Amino acid sequence: MEKVKILLAVVLSLGMASAASLGVVQTEGGSVQGRNIPLRLFRSVDVFKGIPFAAQPGTFEKPKPHPGWDGVLKATKFAQRCLQMSMFQTSSFGSEDCLHLNIWVPQGRQVSSNLPVMIWFYGGGFMVGGSMGANFLNNYLYSGQEIADKGDVIVVSVGYRVGTLGFLSTGDSNLPGNYGLWDQHAAIAWVHRNIRSFGGDPSNVTIFGESAGGASVNFQMLSPHNKGLFNRAISQSGVAFCPWAFSRNPRKIAVKVAVKVGCPTDDRMVDCLKSTDAATLCMASPLVRPSSPDHPGVENLSLSPVVDGDFLPDLPSNLFQNAADIDYLIGVNNMDGHLFTSKDIPSFGDKNQDTPVEDLRRLLAAYTKEKGQAGLEVAFTEYSSNWGSEPSQETIKRTVVDIGTDYIFLVPIQTAIHLHTANARSGRTFSYLLSEPSLMAGPGKPYHDWTGTDHADDLQYVFGKPFTTPSAYGDRHRDLSGYMISYWTNFAKTGNPNKGNLVVPVIWPECTSNGYQFLDINAKMNETSTGQEMRSRFVRLWNSTLPALPSHHDTDAL
Incomplete structure (x- = not known):
């Protein structure tokens, strides 16, 4: 028996070793060498970490090409994050030299x-x-390994500037803003020029992201600067129309930072x-105040993209013709707002405490304050x-x-869906609602047992966490993760989440202006998992009924 085990180990090691590897790769900046990770028989993944795609950017300047390097760059360690505030807003960490990317090649x-x-x-x-x-x-959420291996795609993750250094703007040409979006664009352009050396197809590129990353994807689609650089896009829980994703009065914040x-x-x-000094500017970012029903947390997110006359030449709603030939997969979690409202209304999160209707009214009043x-x-x-x-109480809390969820995510996302379908030429639209029960819900857990998919809950499934840390998940979570990786990578290959190398549990209908069909994604999907006109009553409320009312007074909406 022992001999058989040894023989098997030798065969496995030989098999894994015989999976191919890129070795040293030539890029425009110089040679890079990553690390090859054996996975199983004749299967491995090449991982490159910390490849610079642009030079260290000047303060409030667009990124510039990297000057390159001599010798072989050992791309085996992550670079630093872009300079940003710590979680407790008491210090900063990261680096100005942060325009690097990571690549996973199966x-x-x-x-x-x-x-x-x-x-x-x-x-x-x-x-x-x-x-x-x-x-x-120690949890690295954004490892591209599972997506790359299961979907047979190359995954690239990039760094971009955030906070004051990424998005401070005076609203004019003196300090136009959108530096973080320019960084993302520079990364997309670098991939377009260099990815063939890594075994990628520069004519088949999908950009994807979640929350501000999902909104970033939407902004990249709308910018005329990306023409021909990518074909498809996926926005998870974020678009240009989210109330936190776009700044109409950026100068106000710039003045506050200047005073600080x-x-x-x-x-x-x-x-x-x-x-x-960059660290001083970083710490001068408007602080995130504790939220309340009268001052919801979403109002704290005050640094975001702007119309700069260049990257975004016009309001997002007027730029969808630039996305007419881009396939778009876009969706929302059914309780995306949970994370925010549980902070806005303290009693909400306590299972043993009632939430007064008055708190709900105060939150709604804050969201509708322009209409009095x-x-x-x-x-x-x-x-x-x-x-x-x-x-x-369950009715009130739900x-x-x-x-x-409606105000911060779902309704703005439906707006983007409607504009994409209305302006599409060859570009197709696929809409989803993710409705998997929260892992934090149930007896002995912090969330109410009816809690669905909270903000950012989708990330663990898209990045295959139920496979990499199996003890933390059940079979249903591995099923769901497999479904999402299949839909996402099929879409990246073909522009259709149903068509590709991977089998999917339910046919996802294309979203058209004739019904606005969507797929309800969870671990227990069946033929009833499609719907149309997602929450249309509430979409109408926020997009038609409320805007038609006279404004109560002029507000400096951020």
Whole structure:
């Protein structure tokens, strides 16, 4: 028996060793060498970490080409994140020299060639975030290994500037903003020029991202600067129309930052800001205040993309013709607002505490403040229409989640879906609702047992965590993760989530203006898992009914 085991071990090691590997790769900046990770018989993945795609950017300047390097760059360690505030907002960490990317290339018996490419943009409210190493404790959420191996695609993750250094703007040409979006664009362009050397197909590139990364994907689709650089896009829980994703009055924030760092606020302001130390600028970012029903947390996210006349030449709603030939897969988690509203209304998160209806009304009043009392009453009537005379606590708390989910994510996402389908030429649209029960819900767990898919819950499934850390998940989670990787990578290959190398559990209908069909994704999918006109009553409320009311007063909406 022992001999058999030894023989098997030798065969396995030989088999894994005989999976192909890229070795040293030539890029425009010089030679790079990553690490080959054996996975199983005749299967491995080449991983390249920390390849620079641009030079260290100047403060409030667009990225510039990297000057290159001599010798072979050992691409085996993650670079630093872009400079940002720490979680407790008491210090900063990261580096200004942060425009690097990571690449995962799956290998079989022969060296891979002509593979579809997927470029990932992380979330973090445009304030924080990174794909360079562990996101939380030792858990590296954005490893592309599972997607690359299971889907047979190349995965690339990139760094981009966040916070003041990425998105501060005066709203004019003096400090136009959108530096983080320019970084993303530079990464897309680098991939287009260099990915063939890694076995990728530059004519088959998909960009994808979640939350601020999902909104970034939407902005990249709308910019005229990306023409011909990618063909498909996936936005998870974020688009340009989300209330936190676009700034209409950026100068107000620029003035606040200037005052904080001791700069004048007259015509000398921009020169002074540009000569201020980067870490000081980073810490001058508007602090995230504790939220309440009257001041919801979503209002804290005040640094975001703007119309700059260049990257975004017009309002996002007027730029969808630039995305007319881009296939778009886009969706929302059924309780995306849970994370936010549970902070806005402290009683909400406590299973043993009642949430007063008055707190719900105050939250709704904050979201509808531009329309005053009339707006609040119209919205409250709509959300409470099926309550009956004595609503239960579950009914009230579920309604709180619905309000947050609709306002912060779901309704803006439907707006993007409608505009993409209306402007499409060859580009197809696929819409989804992710409705898997939360892992944090149930007896002995912190969330109410009815809690569905919270904000960012989708990430673990898309990145295959139930496979890499199996003890933390059940079979149903591996099923769901497999489904999502299949849909996402099929879409990256063919522009259709149903067509590719991987079998899917349910045919996902294309979303068209004739019904706006969507797929309800969870671990227990069947032929009833499709729907249409997602939450149309509430989409109408936010997009038609409320905007038609007279404005209560002018607000400096951020």
